[in-house]
């Protein structure tokens with residue numbers, strides 16, 4: 001069922017079977033000229049069926065509809081390739097758009113074989129195709145219309161500004177309507193769950209990038225922040241403070257784990273607290289081991305960038321320790 005959450009803006013829930021996120025919200029913004037859909041669900045049957053149910057329910061005509069992907073993750077971009085074949089214009093932030101197209105080839109995912117070694121995950125017999133993003137991403141290239149910060153998208157009474165909010169992914173974007181004080185934030189700020197901050201390479205301290213994007217949105221006047229999972233955020237400042245506090249706790253937790261000497265990413269991740277049903281690392285499903293290692297990595301690299309931790313490589317495996325405790 002699509003629910004009208006704001007005049008002519010419908011929120012439609014799409015189930016994500018077997019995924020801890022449970023569901024994603026697509027947003028349908030309707031006008032007599034053109035409609036805009038924000039995010040799609042995975043590239044799999046259950047999501048496609050639910051998505052099309054919403055399309056039919058609201059009588060949405062693909063000939064006068066555009067799609068905007070907030071960020072590259074498969075639960076947001078999964079159906080973009082097939083919708084682009086329906087003559088739907090597909091908008092995306094420039095950086096994530098390029099990555100979505102890179103991710104449609106197995107070549108991109110091969111780098112996770114190297115990561116499996118670096119993170120010491122080969123002990124768990126993990127392969128790149130266990131990665132949660134691999135299975136349901138678009139499998140062919142898409143001709144995107146790239147967006148950059150400040151671009152405007154007008155639909156009916158709404159005028160949306162494109163806002164860069166990197167961190168959850170390197171090229172995550174949001175849409176802000178200044179007059180209506182509403183913001184479509186994808187996975188940047190979620191209520192009840194914490195957006196995953198993963199590892200995107202050694203070139204940048206992605207956790208700092210995320211903190212900057214949280215502080216950026218803190219300054220905006222927002223009455224309703226329409227997120228892609230769980231609840232609508234009505235007090236974004238309070239939620240941003242909570243998220244910053246969460247990562248501070250996480251950093252302290254990791255510092256405590258590595259204070260006695262060097263440790264591999266796998267061993268650090270297995271000692272962190274996760275809200276999963278299984279208690280021991282060995283019982284984590286493989287996609288969750290990837291997820292946990294990525295989250296550990298973004299925090300570990302932040303500690304290295306800020307001079308609080310150091311790393312060494314031994315036999316291709318990375319080991320982290322608190323500064324001055326590397327023995």
Ligand SMILES: [Zn+2]
Pocket residue numbers: 071073168187
């Ligand atoms: Zn996401």
